[in-house]
Amino acid sequence: MHPWGGSEELWAEAALCLQQAGHQVTVLKTVFEAEHPRVRQLRAAGCAVEGLNQHSAFARRIVNRALPARWQWTLLDSQVAQVRQHLRQAQPDLVVVAQGSNFDGIPFADACRRGNHPFVLISQKAAEIFFPPAQLRVAARLAYPAARHCYFVSQHNLALTQYQMGLALDRASVVPNPFNVPHAGELPWPAPGAVVRLACVARLEVLDKGQDVLLQVLALPKWRQRPLHVSFFGSGVDGPALQDMAALLGLTGRVTWAGQVPDIAAVWASHHALVLSSRYEGLPLALIEAMLCGRPAIATAAGGTAELLVDNETGFLAGAATVPALDEALERAWARYAEWPALGRHAAAHARAQVPAKPGQLLSQLLLHQAATA
Structure with missing residues (x-):
């Protein structure tokens, strides 16, 4: 504990x-x-x-x-x-x-x-x-x-x-x-690169946070062929099990286990979007912070997520923490990657309007x- x-x-x-x-x-x-x-x-x-x-x-x-x-x-x-x-x-x-x-x-x-x-x-x-x-x-x-x-x-x-x-x-x-970022904390869009970088910010406990679902999605053949990298930020009892699962699925080099970090704004300075595969939530702090920093999210409709994330406007909502549902939401997001900076700006404005300072x-x-x- x-x-x-x-x-x-x-x-x-x-x-x-x-x-x-x-x-x-x-x-x-x-x-x-x-x-x-x-x-x-x-x-x-x-x-x-x-x-x-x-x-x-x-x-x-x-x-x-x-x-x-x-x-x-x-x-x-x-x-x-x-x-x-x-x-x-x-x-x-x-x-x-x-x-x-x-x-x-x-x-x-x-x-x-x-x-x-x-x-x-x-x-x-x-x-x-x-x-x-x-x-x-x-x-x-x-x-x-x-x-x-x-x-x-x-x-x-x-x-x-x-x-x-x-x-x-x-x-x-x-x-x-x-939250741990400024209320008016929108950040510049990360410098363009060859790889799309997603951050999964959640404690490493699969019962609630469902990172096992995300790993299975990343292992699908189409995602293996795309320039996509996911950094997992957080710690927890299921960390070793998730790392073993990623190795079994052949995801070494496509995911990073970044651990706990004190400066969450630094995460969003170098990542393009949040991805959450939660099974259960209250209202994810990681979602509030990502949106305030001007980043769209791809997240499951767990807890209060759908109360803040507006599907197709501030991010992309998966109907459940299942491989097909998360894959479908991520596919919609991928198809609109060119719009992510605009979606991020909308996300920041929406979060500021919905969440007290x-x-x-x-x-x-x-x-x-x-x-x-x-």
Whole structure:
């Protein structure tokens, strides 16, 4: 389990804004690394950041696997007990339960509900195939309506969460994640070259990000014959498996494993378009950043992707994370390669119009409103 994920940027930015405005913020993290740069930044700003009991390294690995709900709840018990104790002592004006998905924080939300502590929920992802286990679903149907507000990063995730619970959420809205490029960050088009360069910016975890599908598309005979190169940016547990798969498919030299990079704008200075083959998403941060930098995208219609990517206007949408669907979208894109600079400019303008310049600051203002009415 990683000590920090992209799904944590929204609450972190909001926490910094609140602390800088004179409010006291305490952060309780389930996976904690004291020397992580973001943890150090939060502490330097005055936030109290504490790690919840993480059990043994073996137990932490178990929690990250698809085990029966009763096992996961048992492993969470000590963390939930710590949260309950902290809430009783601190009596906060508002609790923010920030979830990496749409149900993984429910035990903490349930603790807030049972203790009558005002709280909001943030959900970063929802997957059609993952309905909550029965025990967790019962708790979710109580926790979500009890929240002061429920924040999602896409309308797709909001709607899907309601379907999975069989419950309408009257107090729910969408706030996108912060991004790591300037809001007015459109870049010059890369210098012309003999090869079309695509970047796949996503953690290397195939269950969500589907890079295995993209590799199979690249291995099709017609794509082998075209001057196309894909750079994979990111890290993750499936990195070695994906590299072995690429070697088996004979893609050595046609793909690059570029790892994690600190400067995402530098990626778009040298690449022509984004390609994403995700199976599940919230709203891809990589898509927002690529569009703001003036790059079109070829992406699967996962999560909120289709809410930002306008098919054939700011990029090319694949109907599903399958080889035929992604191949079809990539073929449409290839046929219009001469138009990519114009599509990129349209993408940048569209993203600026749809995505607020400072999502973390926006969330902080919404949280203050919820605290004032709690």
